[in-house]
C-alpha cells in the first residue's frame with residue numbers, strides 16, 4: 099500500500115480520543131510528577147490542593163496534555179488553563195560551565211523579607227500565584243547570588259507551593275503501573291512497569307489474541323492486556339475456587355465498552371470440565387468483584403520532598419451514576435469456552451504471587467494451543483526455578499528462560515548528567531517459554 | 545503469519561503447518577532459524593536433512609526428525625522469535641528495550657506511529673503488533689537497500705498491511721509533511737536524533753510521545769537540550785535484562801567424615817551410599833538451584849522519552 103493510501107485509510111478510523119469528556123478517567127499530574135491522582139471527570143468531582151478544593155469541571159472537554167494552574171477567585175480557588183510560552187526558560191544557554199558557585203551563600207532565615215502575614219495579605223487582595231512568586235524573588239536577599247541553577251530551583255519550588263500546576267493525562271497501563279508501584283506496590287505484586295511491558299511482549303498480546311490470564315494483581319495485568327487488545331480477542335481471567343480474583347484496577351483505565359466486553363472470566367473447573375460434558379454454571383450477569391467505594395480508587399503519590407500537601411479528593415456527590423454501562427469482567431459465554439476448548443488459547447500470562455507457579459501452570463498449560471508462548475511473573479526466583487525445571491523434565495515447553503528486568507533512570511543536564519541517586523532495585527522475575535506439541539509419539543534420539 | 549490480523553483466522557489456533565508458512569526451526573534456545581515451508585524444500589543442518597513435506601500437516605510446536613533421526617521443533621513465529629532470527633543488517637533493538645518502548649510510547653491498537661531508521665526492522669515488527677489491526681507504522685530509512693530488505697521481511701512475516709517503508713533522509717529532510725499533527729508516537733534510532741526533533745514535534749498530536757534510542761550519552765545530552773522547548777516530561781532510562789541459569793544440584797548436607805578425601809566429589813559419595821559409617825543419615829537430595837548467568841549484555845542504549853506540550 100502506498101503512503102498516501104495508507105494515510106487516507108487510517109485517518110478514517112481515529113477512535114483514539116484525545117479530548118476529555120464527562121465521565122472519563124483521567125490522571126492528574128500535580129507539579130510535574132510530585133503527585134499523581136486518578137480521577138473521574140464529572141461536574142461534581144473536585145481535587146483538593148493544599149487546603150483548597152477545586153472543581154474539576156473546567157477540565158471537561160479539554161485536550162489531554164493541557165496544563166492548568168490553581169488561581170484564587172471570588173468563589174474559592176479554581177483551575178484555569180495555563181499555556182507556557184514556547185521559548186523555554188533559556189537556562190541551557192547560560193552558566194553551563196557553572197561559573198558562579200555558592201561559596202557566598204549563607205543559610206539563615208533572614209534571607210526572605212516577605213513574611214507569611216505579608217503573603218496572606220497579598221492573597222486577600224487577590225494576588226495571583228505567579229505574583230506571589232515574583233514578590234518572593236524580589237524580596238529574597240540571596241536570590242541574585244545564587245547560581246542560575248539554584249535560581250531556577252528556587253523559582254520552581256515557590257511556584258509549586260503558591261501556584262501549583264495540574265497536567266491532564268490519559269491513564270494508560272504505563273502510568274497506572276508506575277503510580278501503584280510507587281504508592282501501593284504490594285497491590286500489584288511489586289511488579290515494575292518494565293516487567294509488565296515484558297509480560298505483554300512475551301505473552302504476544304495483540305489484536306485478536308485470546309489470552310488466558312491468572313491475574314492476582316488486582317487487575318493491572320488484565321487492564322494492560324485489554325488495552326492492547328483494543329476491543330478484539332479476549333482476555334480470560336481464570337481462577338481456582340468459586341469466585342474470580344478482584345480486578346479493581348481495570349476501572350482506572352479508560353477502557354471503552356467495546357474493550358470491557360473483551361474482559362471475561364471463567365473458573366478453572368469450568369475451563370477444564372467442559373470437555374467431559376459437565377455442566378458449566380450459568381449466570382451471565384456475574385461480574386468480577388470490585389470494591390464498592392463509589393468513585394475511583396484514587397492513588398496519590400506523595401511529593402518526594404514532602405513539599406506539597408495535596409490530598410486527593412474522592413468524588414463526593416451523593417448520586418454516583420454508573421459511568422459505564424458495561425462492566426469489565428463478565429462471565430465467559432459457553433460458546434467462548436467451547437471454542438477455547440477446541441482451539442486453545444493463543445497465549446498465557448500468570449501473575450499470581452499467592453500460587454505455586456508449577457502447580458498452576460501444569461493445570462493451565464494444556465488449555466493453550468500448540469506453540470503458544472507463555473510468561474509467568476513472580477516476586478521470588480525459587481518457585482520459578484522449580485517450575486522451569488519441571489517443565490523441562492516433563493517436556494512441556496521449550497525456549498525456557500528466567501529473566502529479571504533492570505531499570506535505571508538518568509538525570510540529564512548540561513555537564514551534570516548521571517544516574518538517579520535512588521533507584522528501584524527489584525521489579526520482579528519472569529519465566530517465559532513456548533508450549534510444544536505433546537501429541538507426537540516420537541522417541542527422542544539426540 | 546506472525547500476527548492474527550484477520551479475525552476470521554484467529555480461532556484456528558491449533559494451527560497446522562502448510563505450504564508457504566513461515567516457521568521458526570528451533571534447535572536450541574540460541575540456535576533458531578526462520579524457514580519458509582515449501583512442498584519440495586529440504587532443511588540441511590548439522591543434524592542432517594529435514595524434508596519440509598514431512599512437516600506439512602503437523603501442528604506448530606511439533607518435533608520433527610531428520611534423515612539421521614535427530615530432531616528439531618517447528619514453532620509459530622512471534623515478534624520475539626523473529627527478533628532472534630532476523631538477518632542483522634544493522635544493530636537491532638532487543639526485547640527489553642522493545643517492550644519498554646512500546647509501553648512508554650503508549651501504543652495501542654489504531655495508533656499511527658512514525659519510525660526512523662528502519663534498520664533491520666526488529667523494533668518495527670513489535671510496533672506493528674501493537675498498532676494492529678487498524679493502526680499503521682510508517683518507517684523510514686535513507687539506505688535504499690536496507691529499506692528494500694525490510695520491505696521483503698514484512699512481506700515474509702505478513703505485516704505489509706500494517707507497515708509502510710519509505711526511503712528518506714530523515715535527519716536532512718524531516719518526516720514528510722503529510723503526517724503533520726497525525727502521529728500518536730514517534731521513534732528515533734538515528735545517529736543525530738536532535739536534528740529530527742523539530743520535525744517530530746510537528747508530526748505529533750498534542751500530548752503525543754517521542755522516544756529516541758541512543759547508545760552514547762553525548763547523543764542523549766544533545767537530544768534532551770533540543771527537546772526542552774517543545775516537549776515536557778523528558779525522561780531518560782536504561783533498561784537491561786538479567787537472565788538466570790537453573791539447574792539441579794546435589795548439595796551435601798552433613799559434615800565430611802574424618803579421613804574422607806576432600807577432593808572426593810560429593811556425587812560419588814552419595815552414589816556409594818555406603819556412607820555414614822558412623823551412622824549419620826546424609827540427606828543430600830537433589831535441589832533445583834538458580835543464579836544469574838555469568839555474562840550479559842551490559843549496555844544497549846539510552847531511551848529518552850518526551851511528551852509534546854499542548855500549546856493550544
Ligand SMILES: C[S@@+](CC[C@H](N)C(=O)[O-])C[C@H]1O[C@@H](n2cnc3c(N)ncnc32)[C@H](O)[C@@H]1O
Nearest residue numbers: 636637661663664665666667685686713714715
Ligand atoms: C541502528 S539502525 C536501526 C535499527 C532498528 N531500530 C532495529 O531495531 O532494527 C539505524 C538505521 O538508521 C538509518 N539512518 C541513519 N541515518 C539516517 C537518516 N539520516 N535518515 C534515515 N535513516 C537513517 C541507517 O541506515 C540504519 O539502518
